Every structure is written in structure tokens, then in C-alpha cells.
Amino acid sequence: MSSFHQATTPDSPWVQVLDTQDMDQHALAQQGWALQYEQLSPGQFKGRIHQVQLPEVTLLREDTSIALRQRGRLDDSVYGFAMALQDSPDLFFNGQRVPAHAIMCGKGDEVDLTTPPHFTLIAVVVNRSLLNPLWERMYQKPLAHWLEKQLVLPTTDIKAQNLRDLQLTVLDQASALAYRQHDPQALRQLRDEILMEWLEALPAQVDTSELPTLERRKKLVDRACELMLGHADEPLSILEVCSRVGTSRRKLNYCFQDVLGTTPIKYLRSLRLNSVRRALRQAAPGVTIQDIASHWGFWHLSQFAQDYRQLFGELPSDTLHKR
Structure with missing residues (x-):
């Protein structure tokens, strides 16, 4: 299966659903990002990308069949928040082992992710121009300095499952709305709903001493x-x-x-x-x-x-x- 709905203007939403049989093609298909993948486990690569571009936010689900190391960058002006759809002991983010129910987050100037076979990643990538004022409204203080790094942060199993369920639901709903392109207000509501869910799943205190x-x-x-x-x-x-x-x-x-x-x-x-x-x-x-x-x-x-x-x-x- 392969489909791509092209934006009619630079600010219009777009949707990409792509099944891939080639690791390098898979990396290049993630629009606007510079990534390189290395295969670490035996087998032929099979992948799927489900990507939805909304105003100042990208939603992503990525499925891969083999163990990989993914390296590269998104953009200096964005922040990413990601989670495994199914927890695995063999997941590493920026040199940190990712425990169950954890969120990987940080600035998009560097990506270094090692994933196990048969892995699904969900993620949201948000522009600083949207995240900064939203953060200030939510917490009455500037954007947290630790977001400039790449961190693995704990959350509860309930928050993690709610986040996973909502991300998949919003991906499907936003895809349907983006194809029709007649309800920008509904798209913004979906965008804000999923973004708030990610932010509220973050811990109240973050220890960066290690x-x-x-x-x-x-x-x-x-x-x-x-x-x-x-x-x-x-x-x-x-x-x-x-x-x-x-x-x-x-x-x-x-x-x-x-x-x-x-x-x-x-x-x-x-x-x-x-x-x-x-x-x-x-x-x-x-x-x-x-x-x-x-x-x-x-x-x-x-x-x-x-x-x-x-x-x-x-x-x-x-x-x-x-x-």
C-alpha cells in the first residue's frame, strides 16, 4: 500500500502512508528529515510510514521489521516526543536504554535511535513557534531547558496507554480530515488534543544529573x-x-x-x-x-x-x- 496526499499550499495538511521494502528508501521518504538507517539484525527489511502534516505539527507512526540504528536530524526549530507502541528491553535513545512506558524527547537537531525487530514507533514533532507559547500558557514559565537535550523520561503505564490509544486514533482521524481539506478547525482541535496529551504525560520534575x-x-x-x-x-x-x-x-x-x-x-x-x-x-x-x-x-x-x-x-x- 502506498498513498500520498499532496498539500495544495505550503500551509495545507498532507498525509503519507507508504509501505517500503528498502531501508534507504524508507529513511528518505520521511519528508523534510535527514536520516540514515543501519541494519543490525538478519532479515529483509519491511517498513511502513504513516505521516500526517498539520500546521506546525507532524504526527508519525513508523513500523519496521528488523533491528535498526537510526541517526540524523529533524530540524533545529522542532522538538520531538516519541514512544514505543510495544515496550522492549532492546530500545536505546541517544545512548540511553528506554524502559517500559517511557517517553523519548528533545530538540530535533540530533536523532540517534536503536530499535529492536518488529518495532512500532509513535511520535509527534512540533515547531518551537507553537510549543513555546503553549508551554508558557500551561506552566506559566518558559520552555524547559532540558528539552534542548535528548532525554528518556518516565510516565505512568496508564498515561502511556492513553497516549498510545489517542495517537493512533488522531492519526486516522487527521488523515481522513486532511484528505478532505474542508475543516481546518477540526484539524487544529485534533492537533491541540494530541499535543496536550503528550505534554501532560511528561513528569512534573526532570532529573538530568546523570x-x-x-x-x-x-x-x-x-x-x-x-x-x-x-x-x-x-x-x-x-x-x-x-x-x-x-x-x-x-x-x-x-x-x-x-x-x-x-x-x-x-x-x-x-x-x-x-x-x-x-x-x-x-x-x-x-x-x-x-x-x-x-x-x-x-x-x-x-x-x-x-x-x-x-x-x-x-x-x-x-x-x-x-x-
């Missing part, structure tokens, strides 16, 4: 990833990575488990295989699988082909022929 420690762990993981990708054709050993980032192997493993829920070796292999897949799909005529595999440090082609097929469900030659 954030500096979490940010240091994430920076260490990000630095290690940069180093490993920077030596793609001759992969560094874990001991070499530890030496260059100034940490022990034990601490590096701990930080990767804490930030991404996996080990450095396993994550790097997935990252390199994803890079090979993108290169195969963009390969110029005459470029061979061996050329690309060796560039990313895969020298034993039979083992590489086996690992590639295990992760993506097809051989490298299948990917190359699809380009």
Missing part, C-alpha cells in the same frame, strides 16, 4: 565508531581502538552495551556490511564485488558472502544486479 555521564559514554562509542570506519580497508583491532580512544577493552565493551545494546566487534561488522550494501547499490559499471568488499576490509570472499546473506537475506551479487 546526563553528563551518559553523554561521555556515548561520545566514547561515537569516537570508536569513527576510528573503526576510518580504517575500513584495514580494520583496527579492538585493542588498537581502545588505545586510540584511551580506554580499556572492558570499558569499551561496557559502553557499547550501555549505548547500543551490542558489542564493538558485532556492531562494526554490521556497519561495514551496511556500507558494502550501499556501495553495491551505487556501483559504477565495471566495479566488482571483490573491489567493494576489500575496500571495507572483507578479504575472505566466501565468508563475506555468507555473512552478507545472513544479514540481508540475499547474496552480494543479488544486490549488485538490482542497482
Whole structure:
């Protein structure tokens, strides 16, 4: 299923419902956002995007079939609030494990989300120009400073379930109204209703005392990833990575488990295989699988082909022929 209702003016609402079979296509289809996905678990990707654009607010439901790391940005002028439709112990947001019934929120200048297989995300993205005056009216004080960060905040199971139910209902109702485009007042009422529900689900007090420690762990993981990708054709050993980032192997493993829920070796292999897949799909005529595999440090082609097929469900030659 695929449908898109285009806005008739820049301020008109629009709706997108898109079934995808390609991870990169799925990321690019999320209008106005710059995202890149990496596949972390075996299988062929299947996804669905249900996106509704209202005045100064975007509503989203995203379904994905495999474990992913999603990175990128939305926009400096927006704030996002998101939640898993079904709780999972293998969900991480900006280096923080997401417990049951938790809200992921923060400024849209950075997105870093690691999701499990068979995952559904619900979210609302709101412009600062709408959120700031609404926040001041609700709480009689300026927009909270902690919203400039990316945080995982607790809420109650009742508030979480009410929020999930209302988000799905409003997505369907707003989609129907946006297609007809004859009742802007009803759309604004739906927008305000769901936005208020998200804000009222936030805790009254937010403790950010642990954030500096979490940010240091994430920076260490990000630095290690940069180093490993920077030596793609001759992969560094874990001991070499530890030496260059100034940490022990034990601490590096701990930080990767804490930030991404996996080990450095396993994550790097997935990252390199994803890079090979993108290169195969963009390969110029005459470029061979061996050329690309060796560039990313895969020298034993039979083992590489086996690992590639295990992760993506097809051989490298299948990917190359699809380009």
C-alpha cells in the first residue's frame, strides 16, 4: 500500500502512508528529515510510514521489521516526543536504554535511535513557534531547558496507554480530515488534543544529573565508531581502538552495551556490511564485488558472502544486479 496526499499550499495538511521494502528508501521518504538507517539484525527489511502534516505539527507512526540504528536530524526549530507502541528491553535513545512506558524527547537537531525487530514507533514533532507559547500558557514559565537535550523520561503505564490509544486514533482521524481539506478547525482541535496529551504525560520534575555521564559514554562509542570506519580497508583491532580512544577493552565493551545494546566487534561488522550494501547499490559499471568488499576490509570472499546473506537475506551479487 502506498498513498500520498499532496498539500495544495505550503500551509495545507498532507498525509503519507507508504509501505517500503528498502531501508534507504524508507529513511528518505520521511519528508523534510535527514536520516540514515543501519541494519543490525538478519532479515529483509519491511517498513511502513504513516505521516500526517498539520500546521506546525507532524504526527508519525513508523513500523519496521528488523533491528535498526537510526541517526540524523529533524530540524533545529522542532522538538520531538516519541514512544514505543510495544515496550522492549532492546530500545536505546541517544545512548540511553528506554524502559517500559517511557517517553523519548528533545530538540530535533540530533536523532540517534536503536530499535529492536518488529518495532512500532509513535511520535509527534512540533515547531518551537507553537510549543513555546503553549508551554508558557500551561506552566506559566518558559520552555524547559532540558528539552534542548535528548532525554528518556518516565510516565505512568496508564498515561502511556492513553497516549498510545489517542495517537493512533488522531492519526486516522487527521488523515481522513486532511484528505478532505474542508475543516481546518477540526484539524487544529485534533492537533491541540494530541499535543496536550503528550505534554501532560511528561513528569512534573526532570532529573538530568546523570546526563553528563551518559553523554561521555556515548561520545566514547561515537569516537570508536569513527576510528573503526576510518580504517575500513584495514580494520583496527579492538585493542588498537581502545588505545586510540584511551580506554580499556572492558570499558569499551561496557559502553557499547550501555549505548547500543551490542558489542564493538558485532556492531562494526554490521556497519561495514551496511556500507558494502550501499556501495553495491551505487556501483559504477565495471566495479566488482571483490573491489567493494576489500575496500571495507572483507578479504575472505566466501565468508563475506555468507555473512552478507545472513544479514540481508540475499547474496552480494543479488544486490549488485538490482542497482
